[in-house]
């Protein structure tokens with residue numbers, strides 16, 4: 385399921401977490417993240433996304449397995465591992481009367497890093513916040529405040545940036561703005577891991593998507609591949625009489641004949657401009673192949689997603 389990544393910036397191996405009350409929130413999670421990629425962790429409420437982030441950031445203790453950030457073990461080498469991580473919370477809790485510049489500089493200091501105005505300037509510019517550097521936080525728009533949260537998390541020059549539900553509770557316009565902000569982070573070279581409930585959000589931002597459900601990482605896939613599979617459907621044509629073989633003029637279609645020769649199954653892509661169903665039906669009629677029923681079926685991946693959505697409801 386997981387592909388091998390050479391020299392991963394984040395390596396999660398056989399990770400499990402059982403909380404004190406005995407509830408197991410994560411089971412045997414394995415995941416390697418490449419440097420510079422944008423990874424979306426997708427899953428419904430309570431799936432274990434926040435637990436996984438907490439373990440990586442050393443905010444909760446591992447029950448099983450190991451986690452390395454840029455080669456540092458989060459348990460044995462906590463400070464070094466933590467210094468490599470920037471964590472973006474959902475809400476801004478800092479002093480509303482402080483300026484953008486001071487707030488972001490202060491965050492850098494919390495990690496024991498020496499003052500470095502050039503770094504703060506670069507971070508603010510990358511988030512188009514530099515013009516607002518002397519503004520007090522309370523004067524900023526919602527979008528700007530969210531950018532400040534990201535700037536704070538980037539102030540100590542981490543390698544990995546975690547965004548926990550970056551668009552939770554924001555309106556549509558701000559959601560799009562956040563998608564662009566995350567896209568722009570790619571240019572800075574930082575590795576981004578974000579959590580979300582929404583498949584379309586993962587689609588907009590991520591290079592790879594991991595689906596987490598009931599504490600298990602049930603799927604990790606490149607976004608393009610996942611989208612292709614999500615658009616995959618099967619059409620089953622139930623025949624009136626058994627068919628000896630697939631007629632020659634249908635060889636261009638991805639068709640399969642069932643062992644009892646009574647079902648023809650056609651796989652097609654719902655995202656394609658033409659599904660080919662109409663022409664397939666026409667050719668079948670020309671061949672004199674008669675059918676009694678047709679049925680369509682979505683790919684199993686789509687079933688997984690339907691299951692996830694139902695669970696969420």
Ligand SMILES: Nc1ncnc2c1ncn2[C@@H]1O[C@H](COP(=O)(O)OP(=O)(O)OP(=O)(O)O)[C@@H](O)[C@H]1O
Pocket residue numbers: 403404405407408409427428429430431432433434435436
């Ligand atoms: N401190 C804790 N003690 C016991 N159980 C916990 C604790 N923290 C979380 N859990 C449980 O672990 C499970 C996973 O929670 P987690 O917050 O990681 O999910 P999530 O995927 O981040 O969900 P959401 O999208 O709602 O943030 C949930 O069932 C939750 O109730």
